[in-house]
Amino acid sequence: MISKRPININPLSIRMPMAALVSISHRLSGVAIFFLMPLLLYLFQQSMASEEAFNRLKVTLGQPWLLVLVWIFIASLVFHLLAGVRHLLMDLHLGESLKAGRWSAIITFSLFFVLLVGAAVCLYWWR
Amino acid sequence: MASRTGPRDWLIQRVTAVFMAFYVVGLVAYVFFNPGMNYQQWHTFMSQPWVQISTFILLVSIGFHGWVGMWTVATDYIKPTFLRLLFLGLFMALLFIYFAWGIKILWG
Numbered sequence: 412m413i414s415k416r417p418i419n420i421n422p423l424s425i426r427m428p429m430a431a432l433v434s435i436s437h438r439l440s441g442v443a444i445f446f447l448m449p450l451l452l453y454l455f456q457q458s459m460a461s462e463e464a465f466n467r468l469k470v471t472l473g474q475p476w477l478l479v480l481v482w483i484f485i486a487s488l489v490f491h492l493l494a495g496v497r498h499l500l501m502d503l504h505l506g507e508s509l510k511a512g513r514w515s516a517i518i519t520f521s522l523f524f525v526l527l528v529g530a531a532v533c534l535y536w537w538r
Numbered sequence: 539m540a541s542r543t544g545p546r547d548w549l550i551q552r553v554t555a556v557f558m559a560f561y562v563v564g565l566v567a568y569v570f571f572n573p574g575m576n577y578q579q580w581h582t583f584m585s586q587p588w589v590q591i592s593t594f595i596l597l598v599s600i601g602f603h604g605w606v607g608m609w610t611v612a613t614d615y616i617k618p619t620f621l622r623l624l625f626l627g628l629f630m631a632l633l634f635i636y637f638a639w640g641i642k643i644l645w646g
Contacts, residue, residue, distance in 0.1 A: 438611065441607045441611075442607075442608070442611060444604075445604055445607070445608060445629075445632075448600070448604075448632075448636050449636075452636060452639050452640060452643065455640075455643055456639075456643045458577075458580060459580075459581060459584060459643055459644075461577075462576075462577040462578075465576075465577035465580065465581075466577070488562065492559055492562065492563075495555055495559065496559065499552065499555065499556070502552065533570075537573065537574075
């Protein structure tokens, strides 16, 4: 007989604990870094190629869409790094309890938002 | 990867992570405290032997760390073997390209 029990697989309807959000964001940011790596390599390349290339890069980086893309990369990197440190601390048995895990998750997000805003300010200031 | 290399992958992921963390934080700090560098200053800094060697280690680390990560993601989400191997092949190719490109920028 086919089961008629209700199934809910809509992730948006499920309340995730903070630690779960950190976890999936850590994975997502990692994948984002992987696919955005060519951008970073291109910036590095142009910055090292020659004085003309360097100055041209400075001008190109003034374009809003590129600044946004760089900011997205920075955001991914910063989050991945923060969540990664949280992972490493847990490997050292620091913050492994349920409560501590929730707190470190909150701290991770908080630090992330602070640094994210900071990065946006810096990018805008130096453009 | 896969069977019997779990602990080794775990360690590789951690060691590369720690190195990359120090590198990124260090580089960002340097740029932050030396705002408005021109080409000469930037190029001179990046061309110092210890910086070059650190960047080389970074490129290697990205390769290994990225591989372990993408392997984990592929294994979790791409269940059909042929499809998964296809994607893993693509990921590996990309990581090799990233590494080669990085080396070229550094010493090409």
